[in-house]
Amino acid sequence: MNTKLLEAFRIIMQTGTVAGAAEALGRSQSAVSRMLDRLEEELQIKLFDRRKGRVLPTPEAHALIEDVERAFISLNDLGTRAKQVREGHExxxxxxxxxxxxxxxxxxxxxxxxxxxxxxxxxxxxxxxxxxxxxxxxxxxxxxxxxxxxxxxxxxxxxxxDEPYVLAVHADHRLAQLDLVKIGDLRNEKLIQWTNIVAARRLLDELFQHAGVSVKSTIETSMSSAMIAMVRENLGVALIDPISAVLTRDPQVVIRRFEANVPCxxxxxxxxxxxxxxxxxxxxxxxxxxxxxxxxxxxx
CATH class of the missing domain: 3.40.190.10 (Periplasmic binding protein-like II)
Incomplete structure (x- = not known):
């Protein structure tokens, strides 16, 4: 695959226009358009709709750009690595x-x-x-x-x-008075949930379903640091990893053990x-x- 063609595609996606890509690449607009045509021919994928001089990315282009960006990150890392070796920082x-x-x-x-x-x-x-x-x-x-x-x-x-998740609660929350929080204590509580990309989410869903405990989950995040900030704002309670729990230095957030062993x-x-x-x-x-x-x- 010709990296120059991929670079042209990448810059068109970044700038939104052939003219912008041509300026960034130091080429004519017609040359960039030909590069785009060649790339579409090689990939056998239509990447853009041409409308009145504009190029609109297709869903296929949006699906491809993430992989292209990763490839260029790797190429940049290779250049950095070569420089490190040259300079003795291998x-x-x-x-x-x-x-x-x-x-x-x-x-x-x-x-x-x-x-x-x-x-x-x-x-x-x-x-x-x-x-x-x-x-x-x-x-x-x-x-x-x-x-x-x-x-x-x-x-x-x-x-x-390999340690259990623990519960983060606001210092004024009723659960802060407990040393050990049981699953039934969370019934109808506002629980800040992990998004579906986090393995703990599936474990928690199965746990609550098996115990017949219903929680209110209207807020989701994929980051424990965000969960802690949300607990501080009293948006709910959250099950977080033990390392983040130890590093919590907020007087408004307290950590409690959770009876159900949800492994991190x-x-x-x-x-x-x-x-x-x-x-x-x-x-x-x-x-x-x-x-x-x-x-x-x-x-x-």
Whole structure:
């Protein structure tokens, strides 16, 4: 596949016009139009509707652009990697992590790691667990941290966190008076739910259905940090991962144990058939130390 044709498609999607793409590429509009025609012919997909000098992306174009963007990210990463090798920084590490760990936990790990290895750079991509799977399987990163279960192959996994979810409630909420919250205590409560892309959502739905407990779920999110902020605003209660719970430093949010054992399972992942560099093990050691130090602070 000719990358110049893909680049033309990508820039047309970004600018919205052939004229804008032509200016960005330093080519004539007719040349860009011919590139677009060639790409459609190669892919056998109609990418744009032409109407009175305008190009309107088809649904197929919208479906394709995400993969094209990822491909260009990989190419850019390759250029960065080559520069690192030229400059003697080949030990730099690239990782991908789910948001529950990427917002607060991984920066703490990076701090611990950088204090021990100031000459080694780390790039952290915060992605959904599904995207972390994909990036690790495609060798786009050397290390991933994501929620199980996984749907893909092409990587090896080891358990990193296997602890129960805990309940975050507003300090003024009636449940804050309890040390242990039972599933029946949540009957008719406003529960801030995970979106369907989070494995815990399915577990919770099955749990409440089996127990015959109805909750009010009008708010959903895929990030534990957002859940905590919503609890602070008294929008409901939320089941969050234990690492985010320990890192919660908000006096308006308290953490309580939940009687039903809803497991938070996060695994570390590395590509198969790849050379595992020592820098990966060094970073993992820091991650495990930080994990253990935080979990030791649990007061619920």
């Amino acid at each position: 030990s730099n590490l690239t990782i991908a992590v789910l948001p529950a760990l990427g917002i607060q936990f991984v920066p703490r790990v990076m701090g611990r790691f950088s204090r021990q290895n100031p000459e080694i750079g780390v790039t952290s991509h915060v992605l959904t667990s599904q995207s972390v799977e994909q990036w690790v399987a495609r060798h786009q990163v050397e290390l991933g941290l994501a929620e199980t279960p996984f749907r893909r192959s092409g990587f090896e996994t080891w358990a990193f966190i 399972r996060i695994a570390r992942m590395m590509p198969k058939q790849g050379y595992q560099r020592e820098v990966v093990n060094m970073f993992l050691a820091c991650a495990e130390q930080e994990r253990d130090a935080l979990l030791a602070l649990r007061d619920w």
